[in-house]
Amino acid sequence: MxxxxxxxxxxxxxxxxxxxxxxxxxxxxxxxxxxxxxxxxxxxxxxxxxxxxxxxxxxxxxxxxxxxxxxxxxxxxxxxxxxxxxxxxxxxxxxxxxxxxxxxxxxxxxxxxxxMERRFIKDRQREGIEQAKRGGVYKGGKPRFDRVRILELGKRGIGPSDISKTVGCSRMHVYRVLKASRNDDPI
Structure with a gap:
């Protein structure tokens, strides 16, 4: 035992x-x-x-x-x-x-x-974010990955798998950034 x-x-x-x-x-x-x-x-x-x-x-x-x-x-x-x-x-x-x-x-x-505690924490967090948005204080979470770097690597013809390894993010995130740039959408 x-x-x-x-x-x-x-x-x-x-x-x-x-x-x-x-x-x-x-x-x-x-x-x-x-x-x-x-x-x-x-x-x-x-x-x-x-x-x-x-x-x-x-x-x-x-x-x-x-x-x-x-x-x-x-x-x-x-x-x-x-x-x-x-x-x-x-x-x-x-x-x-x-x-x-x-x-x-x-x-x-x-x-x-x-x-239940986990739900309460999420509710308090959501309420705090909504209050900060109303007060003009909330700017969103800080970017986790360098969007500009992803776009630069993509323009050089480097594939999404290699970009994700270089930047340290998922391939799905790379695809989203590249798609948003083609559509001129903010992420």
Whole structure:
């Protein structure tokens, strides 16, 4: 039986160290971590690796339930997958485990709270942006990629795949920028 820790933060500028320290202090022999959004399971390769690795009697440990996910259905599906492998899930804060029926109930409620919190955050963000727009303060998000550079490379005859690698964006973004420039549309 192994205790396997999973740590996650949403953005690359956030720090994993606090979670890693707590998981290590809890006796996790293996700890996997990643910097990716918890809104869905897409792109969460480390979590997928842990789920594949779980054996009967193993325990998946997270510091908080929202590290597993912010969608109730997704969290419950993860717990179900662990149980299908004969493994348990333990959340450290608040301390809850799927080893008993009460743990299942508490984790379901906590998952619903995490999902509700995510909706509240999005609502507050949307309201703040609308208020800033009305006040003439909001200028939109800062551009993530150099549109001018994409256009320059496109004019030189470089293909979208090579442009996306050079600029560090998706091919779809390159296609959008090139199409908008042909139509003289702002992006």
């Amino acid at each position: 192994a205790r396997i820790g999973y740590a996650r933060v949403s953005t690359t500028d956030q720090d994993l160290q606090t979670q890693l320290s707590k998981l290590k202090a809890e006796g996790c022999e293996v700890i996997r971590s990643e910097k990716v959004s918890g809104g869905s399971r897409d792109g969460r390769a480390e979590l997928a690796t842990i789920i594949d690795f779980l054996r009967p009697g193993d325990e998946l440990v997270v510091t908080r339930l929202d590290r597993l996910g912010r969608d109730t259905r997704d969290v419950l599906n993860l717990i179900y997958e662990c149980e299908q492998r004969g493994a348990f899930v333990t959340v450290l804060d608040p301390h809850v485990s799927t080893r008993g029926e009460m743990g299942h109930i508490v984790l379901t409620v906590l998952g619903m709270v995490a999902q």
